[in-house]
Amino acid sequence: xxxxxxxxxxxxxxxxxxxxxxxxxxxxxxxxxxxxxxxxxxxxxxxxxxxxxxxxxxxxxxxxxxxxxxxxxxxxxxxxxxxxxxxxxxxxxxxxxxxxxxxx
Numbered sequence: 162x163x164x165x166x167x168x169x170x171x172x173x174x175x176x177x178x179x180x181x182x183x184x185x186x187x188x189x190x191x192x193x194x195x196x197x198x199x200x201x202x203x204x205x206x207x208x209x210x211x212x213x214x215x216x217x218x219x220x221x222x223x224x225x226x227x228x229x230x231x232x233x234x235x236x237x238x239x240x241x242x243x244x245x246x247x248x249x250x251x252x253x254x255x256x257x258x259x260x261x262x263x264x265x
Contacts, residue, residue, distance in 0.1 A: 167176050168190045170183040177184055181191040189195050216224065226238040 165178055167178055168180070169176055170186060170188055170190050172188045173183065173186045175183055175185040177190060181189065181194050183190050189198075223238065226234055229235055229238075
């Protein structure tokens, strides 16, 4: 059996049953759908801003180094990336350990 949900429109105060949009004025009344649309719009805005801005100077240097024709530079960047990742994991593990100890 389907569950009936009654939502009152904030614009025209019409009661709507199992609808996303108001029958009378067409206003979006489903809160979950409204939040999803807003979230999708924020994500799309960030993607467009990233396309316009492009990578920053450090990211461009690292991309060039990863694709460099000299193998020593490529391996050096790979090693630095591995060390950086390892340090980040160790710091994350330490933070998780401290939180676990504090929680008891």
